Amino acid sequence: MNVEVIGIDLGGTAIKLGRFGSDGTCYQSLTVATPQPATPDEVIDAIANATTQLRENVNKVVAIGLGTPGPVDATGKIAKVAINLAGWQDVPLAWVLEEKTGLPVILANDANCAGLGEAWLGAGRQFENLILLTLGTGVGGAIILNGELFVGHQGAAGELGLISINFEGPICNSGNRGSLEQYTSVQAIRRDTGLEPAELAEKALAGDEKALSYWQQYGKLLGVGLGNLIYVLTPEAIILGGGISAGADLFLPAMKAELEQRVLFSSREGLEILIAELGNQAGMIGAAKLAFQKLVKIEDQLKS
Known part of the structure; x- marks a missing residue:
């Protein structure tokens, strides 16, 4: 599977992003400060801009996985609440990021992403x-x-x-x-x-x-x-x-x-x-695995 995804760990003070291959290789990583106050619009813009940096001169990225500090809905598209972030209530985070990046996006709670990361590479x-x-x-x-x-x-x-x-x-x-x-x-x-x-x-x-x-x-x-x-x-x-x-x-x-x-x-x-x-990299790594499991797999099934 010669494709890549971006895994993102959204925290109260920093946003960690990595571009991963299906074998877990991290080809590039980036950490940006979480905007303060961390309103949804400001945070989404910061994530979209950082994602653009990771995709520069790269055409293999097919999906984004994102861990948020709080619960998400069953579809993995809406951040219900984000702890320590200002004004977050039922934010359609994945939908808006999909519009800004042109890539499918899946969300999960940050602890869940950490678990997936440890299960994959830890x-x-x-x-x-x-x-x-x-x-x-x-x-x-x-x-x-x-x-x-x-x-x-x-x-x-x-x-x-x-x-x-x-x-x-x-x-x-x-x-x-x-x-x-x-x-x-x-x-x-x-x-x-x-x-x-x-x-x-x-x-x-x-x-x-x-x-x-x-x-x-x-x-x-x-x-x-x-x-x-x-x-x-x-x-x-x-x-x-x-x-x-x-x-x-x-x-x-x-x-x-x-x-x-x-x-x-x-x-x-x-x-x-x-x-x-995996320490504080677990969430980012797990978010990438989530994208491979939930989005790349679906894409492959549609093609077959």
Whole structure:
């Protein structure tokens, strides 16, 4: 397949773009500042201009995949809400970009794109069925089934951080109580300790008993949440990403012990727990894979 796509990761401060071949080779990449305020019109113009730069003297680009910081509709065309971007509500992002670029465009949530990226070129490349959990400011997730991103019939599946592990726990922005995010996010660590995750990790590595104990409890709670997901999805692998995963050695033993205690062997046989490999490039890479899966495949089917 001698065609290329552009993968785009739209963030609150930066927009990352890459031009990819079907084997995952990135031929060119570009990062531009997200306009401030990040209104839809300004952001779309910035993306269109950057896309033009990537396509200069290149005629192989046939589609665009784009990850947005929020949910999209089931068709992959409308950004329902974009977190940390001003005035985003039901923005027909893909349709407008298609008009400006002349290329088909598909959207997905940024965490979903990160999961697809890790499944394609990162820690999950050997697996067809996996979960990505991003442990950051919030807790996001992605589900890959049979090599394809699973988003459900309305496009909103995979909000893994919002499952409840304590029905009387802290109130979540989603309206839930005691969600996994309320115990395993950066915000949860700040709330509980007054420290950033890196500071807490540093204390633990220096032998601080309270810090070590906190990470033990963190691993246990993460194991509780993952246990629920394993029973439903029985993935081949769970990939942990996000900033907190940098300190995984501090909580993985407790997490794995919890899984062994709570999850039947038949549901976790062969399960691998891995750390994400692609860092902040995962979303851009996954957006490109999304374009290949959803748009290039359709084009090939129409030709045959």
